[in-house]
Amino acid sequence: MTIKKLDQAAREAGIALSFINNKGESQTISDETKQALLAIMNTPEGKAPPLPPVQVFTVGESLQLVPAGSGAWRWQLATEQGETHSGNVKGGATLTLPSDLTEGYHQLTLEKGRQQCQTRIIIAPQRCYLPAVLETEKRWGALVQLYTLRSEQNWGIGDFGDLLQMVEQVAAHGGDFIGLNPLHALYPAQPDHTSPYSPSSRRWLNVLYIDVSSLEAFQQSDEAQRWWHSAATRRALKQARATQWVDYRAVAELKLTALRFAWQQSQPHAAAQQAFQQFLAAGGDHLRYQAAFDGILAERSQQHPEEWGWERWPEGWRNAHQPEVQQWCAQHEDEILFWSWLQWVAQQQFTACWQRSQKLGMAVGLYRDLAVGVAQHSAETWQDPQLYKLGASVGAPPDPLGPLGQNWALPPLDPHVMRQRGYQPFIDLLRANMRDCGALRIDHVMALLRLWWIPYGEGADKGAYVSYPVHDLLAILALESQRERCMVIGEDLGTVPQEIIGLLRDRGIFSWKVLFFEQENKRYRLPSDYPRQSIASASTHDLPTLTAFWNEDDLRLRSELGQFAKKSLLNAAIRQRHQERAALLQAMRQAGVIPARSNPTADTALTPNLNQAIHRFLAHTDSALLGLQPEDWLEMEKPVNVPGTVDEYPNWRRKLRVPLEKMFSYRKVQTLLKVVSEGRKQRQKRAAALRGCRRTEAISSKSARRAGAR
Template structure:
């Protein structure tokens, strides 16, 4: 491809070809990788003539619109309107109608040429002008609509006015908060069915509120695949708007104690043998759990329908709209096809007539399987009710935030989100990360990215819907890989490895504005997971927008290799010792993650592994020095990390040490209080390690009765109160 054309296409698509990596070294994206990415974006890289025609078509798609489809503007600045016209249209008078969110209607007459000329382009022999007009209106933050008529054609714009700053509770000025992060599926109890559920969550919230915690952080609880329960990664969901039905406490569903048919199912000897087995396993058997839950859920749905119309459920279905219907339809159709042939893992490999949700075959299936669709809608209704109940338990118990939810960065290729909106996603590429300390070879997450221009054309509605759904029944929301607001590492399917990608940019100011608006409306604090390769200035921009930073102790090192004192962490941040992608405290100290990585073949050679071991031993000594320096360990405790195993004293000292952080929020991992060693997830693996399956080593009833854990949590609460 001609170099000038390639450069023009790269610039048009917002692709970054030069960046600084996680070690601060400059990197240039190889020409072949640039071409692979352009090809993934739909350009013919083998024929310059065709590629130029494709570029022109996309440029005209923008310039032939009188109004931009969406405009996001801060509330504290003058309101403006951008118009795109060809030269003859520049002098034609127009009437603008503004419809505000609260129902007011305003009109104003304007002529394009009377505005400020901000851009001129020549496309296909036609000259186009862009004019900016200042509008005489003061609008509150919210979602408004602009309408214009031209030559009998109506143009509309979603005008989004934003508050500029995410929500922050007034109580933040009074004391610092702390909480516990947990993987909901990993909770064990005497009553659950082999997987943590919303009732276990409510019980955990009550206990933690009583010891002074203000929140519980959850793994993403997005909808997965009921037909394929083993596809269990919470970060590769089917839908981020709906919930994982496996977390439903079946015994808390309506009719469980009244339905005779259900009683016959759950009281059978075989059922109880399976139930006892599921509770005994150290790793979640997702298929086994769903084999227990789904038949009982179906029985209870039948009981529910026999009771007659339920107003609350009818309202839920109405409010859920097309999105809920599509998610339920997907689950019903997926189950139908997967039972016939388990090669039908997702819509990309379904029979052709089912790959479009609007096809005649799909509509016919929907008509014939209304009961199945209603069943999956009902499960979403129950999941939402049980989640809302858990949040209410937290608030009633005195927690400031209650649930702290997690929004995954994307969905899997087999997802209902992509099935229903394929134009939004680039299926020939995947989100990932360039090489960094967490993934030295780079990472490919298998998640097709949203296309920035398509997101813009859809008026950012997919993002608005996601934020609303995930801020519901939550006091805080963690944005996984918050850098996605600015840029994402796209790995084309044609690339040789995860390093063969490039960054693609997104409209960060628009997305931050929408994030702030939804945060304020839902009264949800926003935490941005700002790890990995972070460009200069982005943390400050996020901070200015009220997004809380995410500071991991193991990564907070000074230039001399020592560990930064938690007292020097930024106030607008959440501090944590470790994460779901890192080893537990004991795993880190004993280098279990490095030994496991060696077994799994994650390192390129022995030299790299030995370098990592040497670095770890140096880090351990630095940590021990820091703990002694801050006097969180007794004078008599060993000062050399050599041959020093991690005991409870050292484990709890680290947690108390971070509790003195100046950060507003502190999040600790429940498995560290239980002194567990095995990790939740090993990045860079899929089937090599049982990711997203490991349960806690103790039942709720056990660890909540542990006096030493109780004392640790009380001490942490006291330290947070001191700040």
């Protein structure tokens, strides 16, 4: 293939021939990478149908299509509401659909003799859902990594019982939402795979978050209670609760044992429970194969504990639809029901948390986090391998923070298959994650526009950007957002391509503004410079806590982990941090949030008063939402995740320092949350007054113009 034909083939497949790196320079993709990615895509060639498989329109657009080819077609449109429209159209002529089509999913069929073509017609609103209160008011909430919560009742990991308690406490202190880490299903039979951003499935829940103690079936089982009160169980539970880091293996062993007892107690009644049967029917094959995967993984983990990933299973087991798997499913219906029941219980408990947040009047209530993908050896890739390109992994190109680039070991969704399926996989994903919550955070939202694909086994520098149908995906996102009454937050940190910034803003998707990054020309942005359509926070799960940032604990930790090649690089980072602290203090003085009697410097320790002042600065931002981390209330230093590490640091395990029962009784926590609540209200009043002044000025100006005209 000539270079010209190679480039043309790459462009047609959506592979970018070059990209703008973090330095603002254009960087060309090698021919070897183009060839490798084209081989991975293996897009089938064939005669194009007269219409594409799906056509997405936004309300207000002209609903027109042009069938390819020649001859006359008979068309029929079946709307989502059950109405039908029909007519005739010639190939190459314009087919104009009824202008009064409502938002939703409709089916267009073209027929000519024995030839038939179907196209899904999607009509979407212009913007995502926004709670009415956020149009004028500013609210705050807590950003919680659920597994980090301690309590007197949990089993060594934060659970849905703790989440319920957290909802109560945050609401009582003036907060309006709990922002959560991804709750996606992981690998209960192999609990050491802990990253919520490398899940087994993004459509189902992590069953280790089940609050076992609250289950009636567990409480009523004599066998379960004997086990529960045994000396061995009490010792194991005490140890799991006492550790500073979540011991996932101990937690999984305790919970799965208890849940087996509960299932034995519940099983005779579960089949007769209409709600459970409805859950099974709604989950369909996707739930069934998720449960089968968990069951097979549990069985194989006992037989082959060193084995990781379905690719290491015998050949006949590497796909959910193979005869060996189907035979196992037929022989293990009870096991499939058990794992399906766990998903049902988890969903019920999470729903209860959401319902409680609404009864308490929280503006957003709960927000969930959607990871950018699933792991290579996940239940998702096992049951639907055609949807993913397993010969590639997504990540990020090299930059100063990661000279070798990043490889996240997540196979990319195939944009061509998604489109061929009428975007149903994307729709199902959104519905599963917008259920029972007021907001959805989309991790690495730039993935709706493009993803950095890396041929499997290659370094991240050997990748290229592959485009996704961003306009269609954003339209569907707006449609599902409005239907589920779930606002959308886009994690748009890092290098953000210019072309997506306006698209996100116009669709009503909230941007993420992290204090540490909100600086330009060595100056921190003032609170009034934060856009209203955003959520502000001091930090994130991938960044140091506020205390670690101020005290340089994160730099010392990175040095211990070998992330600074030279001592001079560490010293340069320390000098830069000193400058950042000084710049932040200067911005805080300009914003008037530092008490008059206080005169902190860049060398001042982070006292409770200074911590409150930083939170007051955040509270004064014009962002409609503000997210606070409990780690910063408690002045904790250790992070939950250190990017660039796997085994070097115990990521996704660090617990909070104190249990929930004590945290909200601390005077410093109560004071800090009061400062934030008052700061949000003060800023809101100032903004309202400013809007009133502007309206008055506009009216006066209009009156003056009229007087002049006379």
